[in-house]
Amino acid sequence: MNQMQKTAHLVFGIFGALITFWRIIKSKSTEQFSGIPYAMTLMNCLLSAWYGLPFVSKNNLLVSTINGTGAGIEVIYVLIFIVYAPKKEKTKILGLFAFVLTFFAAVVLISLLALHGNTRKLFCGFATAVFSIIMYGSPLSIMRTVIRTKSVEFMPFFLSLFCFLCGTSWFIYGLLGNDPFVYVNNGFGSFLGALQLILYFIYRKNKGKGKGKNENKSTSEVSVELGHPGKPNTNGAQNDHV
Numbered sequence: 001m002n003q004m005q006k007t008a009h010l011v012f013g014i015f016g017a018l019i020t021f022w023r024i025i026k027s028k029s030t031e032q033f034s035g036i037p038y039a040m041t042l043m044n045c046l047l048s049a050w051y052g053l054p055f056v057s058k059n060n061l062l063v064s065t066i067n068g069t070g071a072g073i074e075v076i077y078v079l080i081f082i083v084y085a086p087k088k089e090k091t092k093i094l095g096l097f098a099f100v101l102t103f104f105a106a107v108v109l110i111s112l113l114a115l116h117g118n119t120r121k122l123f124c125g126f127a128t129a130v131f132s133i134i135m136y137g138s139p140l141s142i143m144r145t146v147i148r149t150k151s152v153e154f155m156p157f158f159l160s161l162f163c164f165l166c167g168t169s170w171f172i173y174g175l176l177g178n179d180p181f182v183y184v185n186n187g188f189g190s191f192l193g194a195l196q197l198i199l200y201f202i203y204r205k206n207k208g209k210g211k212g213k214n215e216n217k218s219t220s221e222v223s224v225e226l227g228h229p230g231k232p233n234t235n236g237a238q239n240d241h242v
Contacts, residue, residue, distance in 0.1 A: 017038065017077060017156075017158075017159060019156060019158055020033060020156045020159065021077055021080055021081075024080065024081070024084050025080065025084070028084055029084055030081055030084050030085045030086070030089065031154065032145070032153070032154040033081075033154050034138075034139075034141060034142055034154075035078065035081040035082070035085060035089065035092075035096075036093075036096065036138045036141070037135070037138040037139050037142075037159075038074055038077045038078050038081060039078055039093060039096045039097055039100055040100075040131065040134050040135040040138040041070075041074050041135050042071060042074035042075060042077075042078055042097075042100055043100045043103070043104065043131045043134075043135065044067075044128070044132050044134075044135040045067040045068070045070040045071035045074055046067075046071045046100070046104045047104065047107065047124070047127055047128040047131055047132075048063060048064075048067035048128050048132075049063070049067040049068040049070075049071055050064075050104070050107065050108060050111075050124060051063070051064075051121075051124045051125055051128045052064035052065075052067065055120075056111065056121055056124050057121050057124070057125070078093065078097055081093060082094055082097070107123075107124065107127050110123070111123055111124050125181040126181065128181065129180075129181045129182075129184065129185045130185075132185040132186065132189070133184075133185045133188050133189075135189075136163065136167060136185070136186075136188055136189030136192050136193075137188075137192065139155070139159075139160075139163070139192070139196060140192070142154060142155050143155070143195065143196060143199055146199050146200075146203055147199070150203050150206050151203055151206045152199065152200050152203050152204055152206070155196065155199070155200065157200055157204075160193060160196035160197055160200055161193075161197065163189065163192070163193035163196060164190060164193025164194055164196070164197055165193070166186075166189070166193075167186045167187070167188075167189030167190035167191075167193050168186075168190040168193070169186075170182055170183075170186035170189075171183050171186040171187045171189075171190050173186075174186060174187075
């Protein structure tokens with residue numbers, strides 16, 4: 001897998017998220033979307049960009065360029081989400097955003113001041129792999145919501161598709177390069193992306209469909225699960241058509 005293909009997958013992934021955020025901006029509401037995957041993707045991009053720098057690992061400068069660009073875009077996405085999120089969700093994502101920046105700063109300082117050579121590379125590679133797995137696992141709450149509501153309304157197809165494509169691409173790349181820091185976490189991501197696509201095709205016909213009285217109950221449950229106020233969305237019909 002060459003660097004141009006990796007760049008293409010990053011661009012497509014950003015495009016998939018852009019569709020979701022265009023909907024959020026138009027409706028001025030995050031609806032039932034979760035901000036956790038975007039905050040975790042930001043963490044992954046920051047750590048990957050740091051890992052690719054020449055004084056951490058050699059011959060990975062393009063990895064830093066690609067993921068540095070991705071990190072800048074993810075910051076914009078997270079800030080947009082915070083602006084339009086309900087108060088409780090806003091507080092949660094703000095706290096997560098602060099944690100991401102704090103943890104990244106800690107990794108940078110430890111790797112610069114306390115570690116050298118191969119030890120620095122192993123430390124940064126391990127941190128990147130762990131948060132890459134967390135990033136891929138962050139949509140699990142949305143997958144649970146899809147199963148409970150039998151609707152893919154708030155699991156964007158393009159985000160699921162490019163999660164699968166990116167995970168699979170990096171998994172193959174890691175196998176070819178015999179790099180466990182790459183193929184283990186991205187193999188996990190490829191598997192979860194495939195599960196999301198399977199769920200999407202199972203419940204795709206229910207997208208945007210109301211469930212009558214049961215819909216209000218489900219919406220209330222989903223709201224509590226995702227950190228929203230525990231009450232039905234009285235503007236549900238309007239939010240389904242943006």
